[in-house]
Structures are given as C-alpha cells and as structure tokens.
Amino acid sequence: MSKIIVAQQAPLARRNFLGQSGGVLLSATAISLMAGCETMAQSSNKSESQDVAILNTALGLEHEAINAYQLGAESGLLDKGVLDVAVKFQSDHKAHRDALIATIQKLGGKPVMEMKMGDYAKALKADTLKSQADVLALAAKLEMGAINAYLGVIPAFKSGDLAKVAGRLAADETMHWTVLSQALGRPLPNKALSFGA
Amino acid sequence: MNGRPIVAAMLALCFAHAHGAGDPARGAELYEARCTGCHSLDANRIGPMHRRVVGRKAGSVRDYAYSPALGKSKLTWSEANLDRWLANPEALVPGQKMGYSVPESADRADIIAYLRRETSTP
Numbered sequence: 011m012s013k014i015i016v017a018q019q020a021p022l023a024r025r026n027f028l029g030q031s032g033g034v035l036l037s038a039t040a041i042s043l044m045a046g047c048e049t050m051a052q053s054s055n056k057s058e059s060q061d062v063a064i065l066n067t068a069l070g071l072e073h074e075a076i077n078a079y080q081l082g083a084e085s086g087l088l089d090k091g092v093l094d095v096a097v098k099f100q101s102d103h104k105a106h107r108d109a110l111i112a113t114i115q116k117l118g119g120k121p122v123m124e125m126k127m128g129d130y131a132k133a134l135k136a137d138t139l140k141s142q143a144d145v146l147a148l149a150a151k152l153e154m155g156a157i158n159a160y161l162g163v164i165p166a167f168k169s170g171d172l173a174k175v176a177g178r179l180a181a182d183e184t185m186h187w188t189v190l191s192q193a194l195g196r197p198l199p200n201k202a203l204s205f206g207a
Numbered sequence: 208m209n210g211r212p213i214v215a216a217m218l219a220l221c222f223a224h225a226h227g228a229g230d231p232a233r234g235a236e237l238y239e240a241r242c243t244g245c246h247s248l249d250a251n252r253i254g255p256m257h258r259r260v261v262g263r264k265a266g267s268v269r270d271y272a273y274s275p276a277l278g279k280s281k282l283t284w285s286e287a288n289l290d291r292w293l294a295n296p297e298a299l300v301p302g303q304k305m306g307y308s309v310p311e312s313a314d315r316a317d318i319i320a321y322l323r324r325e326t327s328t329p
Contacts, residue, residue: 063274063304070253071244133250155244159307166306
C-alpha cells in the first residue's frame with residue numbers, strides 16, 4: 011500500500027523536478043511572497059523588525075529541513091522512487107528558503123546563515139537512521155513540527171501579509187507530511203483540526 | 208468575612224496552576240507536537256536546547272545565538288516566568304525571536320511540568 015502511493019507520486023515528482031527549472035519556480039514564489047510586503051517595505055520600524063525576527067526563525071526551520079533531506083538522500087537508504095520524492099520536497103524547502111531570504115532582505119533584515127551539515131546531522135541524530143522507514147519517519151516528524159511551528163507563529167506577525175506567508179508555508183509542509191505518512195503506511199489524523207493544536 | 212476563604216482558595220488555585228499542578232505526561236505529548244519543530248532537549252536547533260531549562264538563566268546556553276533581547280534579559284526561567292513566556296513571549300521579552308505561543312494556561316502548565324521533570328533527569 012505504502013509502496014503504491016510512493017510509486018504513484020514518484021513519476022509526478024520527477025516530472026516536476028526535471029521539467030521546470032528550480033530557478034523559475036523559485037523566483038516566482040519569491041516575487042509573490044514579496045509582492046504583499048511592498049507597502050510595508052519602505053519604513054523600518056519596530057513591528058517590522060519583530061516580523062523579520064520571526065521570518066528568520068522560519069528560515070532556520072527551512073535550513074534544517076533542506077539539510078535533513080540531504081542527509082536522507084545521501085544515506086543510501088532510499089529507493090529510487092522515494093529518493094525522487096525526497097528531492098522534490100527538498101526543492102520545495104529550497105524555494106521556501108529563497109523566498110524567506112528575499113523577504114527578509116527586502117525588509118532590511120539580515121538572513122540567518124545555515125549551520126554546517128555535521129551540526130544538523132548531530133542535532134537530528136542522523137547516525138540512528140538505519141532504514142528507509144527511519145528516514146521517512148524523521149522527515150515526517152520534522153514536517154509536522156514545521157506545520158505546527160508555522161501555524162503557531164501566525165498570530166505573532168504584525169503584518170497580515172506575512173501571516174499569510176506562514177500559512178502558505180504550512181500548507182506545503184502539510185502536503186509533504188501527508189505523502190510521507192502515507193508512504194509509512196500511517197493512518198490519517200482521526201480528528202479534524204489536528205494540526206496547529 | 209465569607210468572601211475571604213473563597214479568595215484564598217482561588218489564589219491557591221492560581222498559585223497551584225503557575226507552580227506545577229500540570230501533568231507531565233500530557234505535557235510530553237504537547238511538547239512533542241508543538242515544540243520539537245524548533246527545539247530538542249539535548250541539541251540546539253532553531254531554538255536552544257531545553258534540558259534543565261527550569262531554573263536556568265535565560266539566554267545562557269552556550270553556542271546558541273540568542274536574540275540580543277533575550278540574551279540581555281536577566282530573567283531566570285522560574286515556572287512563573289516560563290508561563291509568561293509561553294503565554295506571550297513578546298510581552299515578556301520585547302524583541303525576542305521565538306514568536307510561538309501557547310494560549311491555553313492548562314496546556315502551559317502541562318508543558319512546564321514536563322520541562323521540570325526533564326530538568327531533574329540527566
């Protein structure tokens with residue numbers, strides 16, 4: 011069952027990943043994220059720098075996700091079809107990262123840097139990953155964490171446009187989480203409103 | 208005259224709430240769902256590591272890059288301060304960079320009970 015779903019996903023993911031250049035996807039996302047901030051990009055004030063701080067926390071989450079997928083991809087534990095999906099999800103996180111960096115810079119902030127891969131490996135206990143299921147379970151856990159984090163910071167944004175960005179990021183992560191938990195053969199959440207609670 | 212014991216009882220309840228009437232088992236679940244996107248007990252990630260956070264000076268984990276605001280806050284993470292932080296971090300430390308809050312006081316009490324439990328284990 012889990013195999014089938016991944017197999018169905020894989021060709022689609024491959025097509026997307028190879029068919030559209032990451033650059034095109036990404037700049038379109040960056041522009042649309044930033045478009046909403048146009049009006050507030052002029053003046054630098056306190057509420058704005060507060061929003062930038064939270065955007066930087068979000069950027070930290072994306073850096074971590076990108077590195078986690080990299081660790082998974084390099085682990086040699088993933089089947090070809092699963093690897094393709096992982097690479098597709100990683101490219102989503104790279105698009106998120108680039109859009110967040112562009113928005114932070116637009117608001118006059120300084121984007122946080124990524125840590126070293128080895129630091130992520132240690133923090134995420136990459137040495138405990140022994141199977142494809144372990145890698146998928148880590149990815150699902152991080153995606154779930156990101157969903158709840160993004161939903162949870164929405165009320166902290168002074169800008170409604172940026173709050174919407176957090177919602178859009180959460181939506182992508184929810185899509186990832188759903189696919190990952192299907193691949194792991196896990197059930198769907200049995201109650202509504204399970205995310206962000 | 209009659210009001211007094213009631214007020215005292217209510218105060219006692221509030222006190223109990225802020226100071227550890229929480230359920231650490233439920234707190235562990237809440238922590239897993241809400242905090243582990245950014246935090247781990249034993250590793251700095253998006254946020255600082257949490258092991259032994261109860262009673263710790265705010266902004267004091269080595270090798271974690273705190274916001275200047277939290278770094279300079281001089282707070283200690285008493286359970287009451289943790290409760291205020293989780294209710295509204297920006298109100299407690301303006302300029303912080305967590306931004307995440309826990310609106311329900313019962314949820315906060317449970318999470319804090321969990322953090323206290325993990326504080327007393329190595």
